Amino acid sequence: MSLLFAAAISSMLIASSMAAMASPLPHIIMLLVDDWGHSDVGFHREAGFNETVTPNIDGLATSGVILDQFYDHKYCSPTRSSLQSGRLPYHVNVLNDDMAIWNPNDPVSGFAGIPRNMTTIGMKLKQAGYQTAMAGKWDAGMATFDHTPLGRGYDSSLHYFHHANDYWTSIDGTLCNKTDIVDLFDTDHGANSLNNSWLCSQSNQAPGCRYEDELFLERVLATIEAHDPSQPFFLFWAPHIVHAPLQVPQFYLDKFAWIGQDSKPRQTYMAMVNFLDDMVGQVVAALKKKGMWENLLWATNSDNGGPIYQSGAAGANNSLERRQDEQLARRNTSQCICFWWINSSIAARHNQPWANGGRRLVFYILRSSWC
Numbered sequence: 001m002s003l004l005f006a007a008a009i010s011s012m013l014i015a016s017s018m019a020a021m022a023s024p025l026p027h028i029i030m031l032l033v034d035d036w037g038h039s040d041v042g043f044h045r046e047a048g049f050n051e052t053v054t055p056n057i058d059g060l061a062t063s064g065v066i067l068d069q070f071y072d073h074k075y076c077s078p079t080r081s082s083l084q085s086g087r088l089p090y091h092v093n094v095l096n097d098d099m100a101i102w103n104p105n106d107p108v109s110g111f112a113g114i115p116r117n118m119t120t121i122g123m124k125l126k127q128a129g130y131q132t133a134m135a136g137k138w139d140a141g142m143a144t145f146d147h148t149p150l151g152r153g154y155d156s157s158l159h160y161f162h163h164a165n166d167y168w169t170s171i172d173g174t175l176c177n178k179t180d181i182v183d184l185f186d187t188d189h190g191a192n193s194l195n196n197s198w199l200c201s202q203s204n205q206a207p208g209c210r211y212e213d214e215l216f217l218e219r220v221l222a223t224i225e226a227h228d229p230s231q232p233f234f235l236f237w238a239p240h241i242v243h244a245p246l247q248v249p250q251f252y253l254d255k256f257a258w259i260g261q262d263s264k265p266r267q268t269y270m271a272m273v274n275f276l277d278d279m280v281g282q283v284v285a286a287l288k289k290k291g292m293w294e295n296l297l298w299a300t301n302s303d304n305g306g307p308i309y310q311s312g313a314a315g316a317n318n319s320l321e322r323r324q325d326e327q328l329a330r331r332n333t334s335q336c337i338c339f340w341w342i343n344s345s346i347a348a349r350h351n352q353p354w355a356n357g358g359r360r361l362v363f364y365i366l367r368s369s370w371c
Contacts, residue, residue: 113141
């Protein structure tokens with residue numbers, strides 16, 4: 001989590017406390033997108049560029065605040081550990097290693113992810129009276145209960161623990177006693193009723209095969225629908241999209257067939273980004289229907305830049321990032337997409353004049369301490 005975002009939340013919490021809750025605490029949606037290329041969103045491209053079909057995301061960004069120079073760690077787990085703990089990656093986790101690593105001589109920090117003695121944003125917001133929920137990719141530890149979303153302050157979650165898994169089978173690609181691991185969990189137990197048959201795949205999207213991000217979206221929508229708007233709500237939503245493997249429902253792939261088979265990775269990647277945008281539109285509609293939109297802070301960023309390995313076979317486009325030259329690589333950071341949206345009435349209530357109006361803030365922002 002950036003220092004600026006943390007300061008915004010802190011000022012709102014303090015202001016509401018001083019007002020003796022005369023004004024309710026804002027609901028907070030934190031959307032973290034995986035491996036999202038800097039140029040793979042409409043508001044970062046010239047008008048008429050037809051690869052990036054993201055009208056819902058563009059609308060939020062251009063009516064909110066866009067951080068033009070926002071930097072994260074270059075890998076998934078360090079960024080996610082940093083976001084949850086509020087500490088710079090070098091103070092919490094710089095390893096993008098397997099979630100199962102273990103140092104038996106260190107019972108506090110001898111595991112992948114966040115050391116057990118650190119507090120997290122979920123814990124802090126629960127202390128402030130929030131109901132908390134999480135959906136999607138965790139990648140911030142799994143060795144003990146303390147490392148899980150439930151142990152980190154989230155009342156409920158539907159998630160996978162590792163860096164990635166298959167969108168159709170939820171298998172993460174590693175073996176446990178020569179057996180494939182199905183990495184999909186519902187709060188404190190395996191989500192056995194939700195994962196697909198092993199026959200489901202990108203090439204076999206038979207009736208009954210569910211795309212993993214559809215499962216996460218359904219959980220997000222159900223959680224919003226069941227929530228009492230009088231209680232402040234914090235959702236950490238971390239879709240699998242746009243991380244490899246490049247897989248997407250055929251309907252979305254067909255929408256981008258014009259890109260052509262010679263650019264199959266790009267076609268699939270942009271179809272996945274469009275799927276993300278449709279999900280955002282559905283969540284925004286659900287929040288408005290529930291009456292939560294008028295008292296809401298929405299923050300979105302990517303966990304690192306888009307992957308460009310294997311001579312472009314990963315599908316992403318970071319063209320605007322290249323102007324920052326190779327110093328970024330030496331600093332272990334990536335220029336990322338970041339924007340916030342907050343209802344103007346909340347901004348005025350909490351004396352945050354920066355919060356609306358399509359403004360662009362030019363900051364060099366890294367994950368920093370807030371706990």
